[in-house]
Amino acid sequence: MENLSYPSQVEKWDVWEVSFRGPMDGNPFTDHHVTGVFTGKNESHQVDGFYDGDGVYRVRFMPSFEGTYSFCLHADFWEEEKKGQFVAGPAKKGNHGPVRVAGTYHFAYEDGTPYDSIGTTCYVWELQSDSQIEKTLQTLSEQPFNKMRFCLFPKHYDYNLHEPRCYPFEGTPMDSSVLTPDNFAAYTGKTDGNHWDLARPNPAFFRHVEKCLYALRERGIEADLILWHPYDRWGFSQMTREQDLFYLRYVVSRFSAFRHVWWSLANEYDLMPQKSIEDWECLATRLCRWDPYGHLRSIHNCLRFYDHSRPWITHCSIQRLDLYKSGEMTGEWRARYQKPVVLDEIAYEGNIQHGWGNISGEELTRRFWETACRGGYAGHGETYLSPDGMLWWSHGGTLHGDSPKRLAFLHRILCETPGLGLKPYPLSWDDVCAVPENSLIPPGQTQDYYLIYYSFMRPSFRDFHFDDDSVFDVRVIDTWEMTVEERGHKSGAFRVELPAKPYMAIQLRRVNKG
């Protein structure tokens, strides 16, 4: 066993890894195959290992239970399997395990801790310079976001035309020195001049991404990893089925042991004419087979939804289809798909020319509240023009907007929700009312908890009337000013005075037992 290197102890839900040396000649990425079978008291999984360059092979595993695990490794360049053991210890502070779907429409970490998603998007933050990445991480440390949505492949798009810091495959890109902001559209999807060996992943690229994954994990941020996307001049959106599968298997073998990875099969899948639904379904099937941990899986649309009712899809990852209504549709999508509704793109706070990137902090915050009070989860992004050309939505860096601290406030309110999350509740036609998802009290009967949001409306007061002897603790929430005002205990018919401003909410918590 002298040539196996691995730790004998690992934290539950952490990455356990074994490495060993093997052949370097030919193409080790494709010529050889290594696997591991891991068996503990409560689970047994076979996983793929991967070649990490320089003659090093690795096999990773994430134990989901405490206790002793035995493993058995196989490599086609070995004559015999190699075996060993390690012990998975208790999860440490901040390690709650992978996020799972819980209560049909919500999420919880595997240890049962509710996960109220407040996501943001920085599409290629990890492919920027070290100093820019450092800035992003610094910003994330100060912000409420607990999910980061980003791409593995480099991005060719408005405001993001420079080359990435490194490439996922060996080779060289087209000459992009003639690319300008004005002619970039002509290069989109044109792949002449790229020279990639798509059978040779670039281990340095993946090691770098892993470093970024760890940095997110340290900050309690889930990694919503986009595997394919259409913003491309390198040709990675136009690989063959075989190349796609090879890439996918390599990615899964490297990343699936990271507890906080979510698989977003694609961003704007419907802008990739080279791929059919059959292609996506094939990739999804293999993803399900290769990922032994059942990480969350989704696929994100531009103009038309993927069929989110497909069994492999764990939650809806939605770009809103309407310029005006986004979070407001959450209830309909919940009803239709019977899955968590994550509105990853509902327009970004910013001031660029595009309608998807120039709404106000007020409007983005409003959309978050609309979504939350209808039992869904919205996503943040920021697109302010900046002298250094760095836009959060693409490059990460620094935030300039008004919404993030309001989203932190929203998160605080959501964390107060009893149970796993909220569901929409028909209180009045002109409010957005939520009650706990797990409320077993039938609609029409007095609930234990109401969160009522008034959106753009500006009532001077709202009247309530409860027929029973329920007593409520009444709080008035200014979602913009981020204040909570105690209004004492009320029962029966009562009026709650409001300041006739937009973005107000009322929280009613029953203090006696119904």
Place this chain on the structure above:
Amino acid sequence: MENLSYPSQVEKWDVWEVSFRGPMDGNPFTDHHVTGVFTGKNESHQVDGFYDGDGVYRVRFMPSFEGTYSFCLHADFWEEEKKGQFVAGPAKKGNHGPVRVAGTYHFAYEDGTPYDSIGTTCYVWELQSDSQIEKTLQTLSEQPFNKMRFCLFPKHYDYNLHEPRCYPFEGTPMDSSVLTPDNFAAYTGKTDGNHWDLARPNPAFFRHVEKCLYALRERGIEADLILWHPYDRWGFSQMTREQDLFYLRYVVSRFSAFRHVWWSLANEYDLMPQKSIEDWECLATRLCRWDPYGHLRSIHNCLRFYDHSRPWITHCSIQRLDLYKSGEMTGEWRARYQKPVVLDEIAYEGNIQHGWGNISGEELTRRFWETACRGGYAGHGETYLSPDGMLWWSHGGTLHGDSPKRLAFLHRILCETPGLGLKPYPLSWDDVCAVPENSLIPPGQTQDYYLIYYSFMRPSFRDFHFDDDSVFDVRVIDTWEMTVEERGHKSGAFRVELPAKPYMAIQLRRVNKG
């Protein structure tokens, strides 16, 4: 002819009236019938006269052409018809005739002057005290509104529980002294205690309304007269078919000669369970028969649209069905009904508790622009709580809001539109673009005039690209600050810088011929 009193000269489109004495015994309203046949060079109409109390009968006529008219009056209490003549002279300044549908989706006065409707609603302004009415008229003189929507019957509704100044029929109302803001719902639709003779209209009531009609006419304001509505404790919403027809015929005989009257058959027709679609269709059929001038006719919904495709309906009078989208639906409704789309209720600027009455001036103005740039017409209303209990939407009086002067500004921009009005134009997915309705230039080819609205979005710039040699006069409009900034002449590919604020618009006017 000594007992006929009438003028020998009248202005075209003005009210010509003849009066004479007749029987006072029995019930002159129902016992007797007077009619007139009016014949000029270009038209001949039979109209109903009416009893105006105190033994006086009147017949009114609105000539639509200049020249000599002969008339022939018939009364069942005369042995012989009586004849006479008068001359219709040219319309004076400010008299453009009745408003008609023009260009399928728009309006014009009968003399061809385009009519860009900027309506407001004060449901029972005319049933308030003299001083309140005076205030309303003073306010209207200073405001842009060119249509006033109001009810003929008194209104029983939140914030409007007091008795009207007078009643449309002889009799006495229920005792309302026990009515309070808290118990008013219990009185809604309960009609016990009213004592009306529904076969005896109250001439003083109608003469008062006529005075108000004249006051609107003087100010160039169309009267969108609501004939039935559900906010009732007097029973006028629950009359029999026969009583309804009698009331309708009396109203038409009195008011149809007023050129600026529009017939709104009902407000929120669908909140009147006593009436079926068949009832409304019957009333509409008679209205068409009895009104010889073909005034505009509509019927307004609450929760579900009337079928606006019915032939008697001249234009859609819409209350928006969605809390979030109102003016944004204009294009769909144009396409569906092929008639002018008037959004009479898209929520009011104010701060009352109800979601239909507490949006901001910004939001109401935005909805007007959305509607206008999609080729429709929105309606204003104001519901600010006021120490004197007077809310514009119900009582008229004084305006407190931010939107009216912005609506005046919008009206000014609309008046610049070539032709009759605007139609929606597919320029970009993230703007609201209008071109003149009568543009004959196919979509995709360069138009002569674009009005492009950015709504809540906040672009820092927008890029344009025209393939031909068109030269445009470019103006940047701040619809909230009410400024117009000249940006000079542009052609080909050009960028228009914008201040990254909401509520901006760009106007492009082609200055060379395409």
